[in-house]
Amino acid sequence: xxxxVFMLPLWIRLWHxxxxxxxxxxxxxxxSLHFSNPDLPLVEFSLAARIHNVAGVCLAGLYVVxxxxxxxxGNWWQYVPKPPGIIGRCLKQMQFYGSGxxxxxxxPFPPTPEVNFNALQAVTYWSIMYLVLPVVIATxxxxxxxxxxxxxxxxxxxxxxxxxVHYLGAAAIVLFAVSHIYLGTMGPKVSSLFKMMISxxxxx
Amino acid sequence: xxxxxxxxxxxALALLVMLTATAFxxxxxxxxxxxxxxxxxxxxxLTCHSEAGLKKPPKEGLxxxxxxxxxxxxxxxxxxxxxxxxxxKCHGDGYDKHPHAAxxxxxxxxxxxxxxxxxxxxxxxxxxxVHAEHLSDSFTCSTxxxxxxxTLASKLRDPHKIVAQDNKICLxxxxxxxxxxxxxxxxxxxxxxxxxxxxxxxxxxxxxxVRCIECHTPTEDKLSLSHEILNKDKAEKxxxxxxxxxxxxxxxxxxxxxxxxxxxxxFLNSVILSNSYVVGATRNPxxxxxxxxxxxxxxxxxxxxxxxxxxxxxxxxxxxxx
Numbered sequence: 001x002x003x004x005v006f007m008l009p010l011w012i013r014l015w016h017x018x019x020x021x022x023x024x025x026x027x028x029x030x031x032s033l034h035f036s037n038p039d040l041p042l043v044e045f046s047l048a049a050r051i052h053n054v055a056g057v058c059l060a061g062l063y064v065v066x067x068x069x070x071x072x073x074g075n076w077w078q079y080v081p082k083p084p085g086i087i088g089r090c091l092k093q094m095q096f097y098g099s100g101x102x103x104x105x106x107x108p109f110p111p112t113p114e115v116n117f118n119a120l121q122a123v124t125y126w127s128i129m130y131l132v133l134p135v136v137i138a139t140x141x142x143x144x145x146x147x148x149x150x151x152x153x154x155x156x157x158x159x160x161x162x163x164x165v166h167y168l169g170a171a172a173i174v175l176f177a178v179s180h181i182y183l184g185t186m187g188p189k190v191s192s193l194f195k196m197m198i199s200x201x202x203x204x
Numbered sequence: 205x206x207x208x209x210x211x212x213x214x215x216a217l218a219l220l221v222m223l224t225a226t227a228f229x230x231x232x233x234x235x236x237x238x239x240x241x242x243x244x245x246x247x248x249x250l251t252c253h254s255e256a257g258l259k260k261p262p263k264e265g266l267x268x269x270x271x272x273x274x275x276x277x278x279x280x281x282x283x284x285x286x287x288x289x290x291x292x293k294c295h296g297d298g299y300d301k302h303p304h305a306a307x308x309x310x311x312x313x314x315x316x317x318x319x320x321x322x323x324x325x326x327x328x329x330x331x332x333x334v335h336a337e338h339l340s341d342s343f344t345c346s347t348x349x350x351x352x353x354x355t356l357a358s359k360l361r362d363p364h365k366i367v368a369q370d371n372k373i374c375l376x377x378x379x380x381x382x383x384x385x386x387x388x389x390x391x392x393x394x395x396x397x398x399x400x401x402x403x404x405x406x407x408x409x410x411x412x413x414v415r416c417i418e419c420h421t422p423t424e425d426k427l428s429l430s431h432e433i434l435n436k437d438k439a440e441k442x443x444x445x446x447x448x449x450x451x452x453x454x455x456x457x458x459x460x461x462x463x464x465x466x467x468x469x470x471f472l473n474s475v476i477l478s479n480s481y482v483v484g485a486t487r488n489p490x491x492x493x494x495x496x497x498x499x500x501x502x503x504x505x506x507x508x509x510x511x512x513x514x515x516x517x518x519x520x521x522x523x524x525x526x
Contacts (some may be wrong), residue, residue, distance in 0.1 A: 035492070036484030038444035045443035045484070049405055097509075102516040146409060156468075159481035164491075171495045175502050182506035 007113055008200040011069050015062060016197060020177075022059040026052060027174050034167060056140045063137055066129070078115070079129060081122045089119035101186065110188075111202055128176050132169050139166035234288055242290045249291045250278055252302070263302070281352045285359070294351070315345040329431040338389055347387065348373045358460045363479050366457060367415050374416040400436055413480045418446065418456055429456060447484035451476070 032041060032048040043051070070076035092108050100108070109118035117125060139162045142149050150158030187193035188204045196202045234242060251262045253276050258268060281287050292299065298308025316323035323345075330336050335343045357366045377383045384394040401407045419440040421430045434440075445452050449472055454462050461475045468474035470488050477486045 033447075033483050034487065036444050036448045038442060038448055041444065045447055046403065046441075049443065053405070102512055104517070104520050146406060156477050157479060157481045160477060160486075163481050163483070168491075168495075171498070175498055178499070178502045178506060182510065185510070 002203045004201050004203050005113060006200055007111060007116060007196055007202045009073070010200065011065075011073075012075065013197060013200055015065055015069065019059070019062050019066070022055050022062060023173060023177060025055040026059060027170070027177070029055065030170055053144060056137075056144065060137045060141060063133065078117055079122060079126045081119060081126055086119050086123070090123065093118050093120040097183075097186070107186070107188075110204065111196075124176065128173065132172050132176075136166055136169035136173060139163075139169065239288060242288065245290050245292065249295075250276065254278060276352045284351075284353055284355050286351050286354075315349075315351070326431045333431060333433040334435040335433055338392065339387065342387065361460050363413075363457050363461070367411075367413065370415045370417065371411055374420075375411075395436070403441075414446070414453070414457055418453070423452055444484065447482060449473070449485065449487070451482065451485040453482065453485065 029043055029048040029052040032043040033045065033052060035042075036045050042048075070079075089109065096105060096108050107118075109115075111117070142162050143159070143166060146159055149162050152158050153161055184193045184197070185191075187196070187202075192203055251257050252266065252271060253274055255275060255277070258271055258275060261268065261271075294313040295308070296313065297311040298305030326345075330343075331340075335347075353369075355369065357370075360366045360369065377387060378394065378397050381394050388394070398407065401410075404410055417429060417433070420434050422432055422434065423440050423445055451473055453476055454473060458473075458475055464475050466473060466475055468477065470490050471477055472487055472489060473482070473485050476482055480486075
């Protein structure tokens with residue numbers, strides 16, 4: 001007998017998948033631009049630049065939706081890592097990923113409507129959504145309007161630090177996305193969490 | 205037989221003229237005494253042919269409207285390639301007295317008088333250019349290269365200064381309906397350059413960072429910049445020509461700095477980085493390898509974790525069956 005519990009309202013699911021699409025498009029075009037090679041183009045440079053610009057602005061818009069939606073609905077609280085005992089809960093979660101899951105142990109902190117994320121998720125999501133992503137969006141917007149970048153810095157072009165932070169932040173998001181997709185298979189069934197992200201219902 | 209001899213004689217004379225002219229262009233710089241004399245002589249010309257001369261004409265009855273077209277900025281001229289030359293070197297017979305002789309202009313030295321070898325090479329390139337196609341009769345070296353202003357890129361070295369000088373030449377005509385109409389064939393409208401270049405992100409910023417000729421000359425020639433100016437159909441449109449590790453900017457705008465530090469702080473093409481961050485060209489291979497390594501490690505990590513999960517799940521299931 002499976003239990004069903006409603007976890008995710010429509011706006012979060014719509015935001016999540018739009019955000020995911022924007023990030024995939026930005027990652028592919030971003031790689032094409034940064035590792036540009038006329039003999040081996042992933043996406044042709046000028047096309048990649050145009051798509052990257054449009055998708056980047058969409059991502060910035062989606063971020064506004066995310067922040068406003070979180071404030072209005074109070075969902076922001078879900079992302080806040082909550083002490084006390086947060087380190088212990090993180091370690092327990094790591095232990096589950098590192099060994100427990102191989103032994104068939106149950107998820108130590110399964111999602112509930114009150115607490116969507118385990119401690120490790122909260123810490124990671126909070127860092128990505130409130131630290132890394134805004135920095136990547138801000139640097140991306142400066143890239144879009146480079147006249148706002150500092151003219152020169154340490155004898156080099158002022159756009160260099162902006163570009164470096166944008167690149168490293170984006171790389172962190174791509175690494176997060178790979179792990180995030182994989183960790184999506186860690187529900188009661190491999191497909192449970194993906195289904196929840198689509199329908200909003202958590203089956204366990 | 206006679207024709208053969210005549211041809212040979214003509215050839216020898218042409219070679220002699222060319223060698224003399226080249227030697228003329230490569231003359232040693234004037235001594236301080238010669239330079240002082242040149243300055244004094246030039247100052248006489250500048251009493252009329254300068255902004256100051258126009259404001260306070262030394263003579264009555266000058267045609268000031270006409271004079272306005274023949275002004276020289278003394279500082280720009282002095283800093284230019286010809287800045288140590290006497291005006292009379294080019295403006296010879298007929299210019300020594302005022303009013304100048306009616307036919308003085310006919311005796312004006314031409315560029316190839318000094319720059320014969322260069323002119324021969326350039327003419328072949330120019331003949332294929334869009335300017336030759338539409339304006340072969342009226343278009344001369346000085347249409348673009350004002351001899352009172354130009355400084356060789358190899359002397360300027362700073363890419364910002366090179367870009368400012370060279371793009372001004374193009375934009376003076378192509379960014380002004382008035383100037384364009386003065387030179388262009390009748391009925392030829394000035395192409396709307398902003399619209400034509402709308403595909404180029406941050407168009408005007410690009411024009412501040414690179415020269416029009418980076419794209420509007422054939423890019424196959426990696427050794428020198430051609431005078432074969434290409435129209436929009438033939439111009440380079442592949443961004444990756446500049447935006448890649450093997451950027452053509454090294455052979456073009458940055459060719460005079462190409463021997464300088466190319467790996468400052470571990471960045472590829474770091475000589476460009478001193479002026480512009482060029483996506484795809486100015487990147488750091490060490491950082492790239494670290495990022496690629498982390499990505500591969502993450503992918504391998506999740507695949508490995510997944511495989512172990514599959515194996516341990518199957519093992520548990522078969523154990524439960526037993």
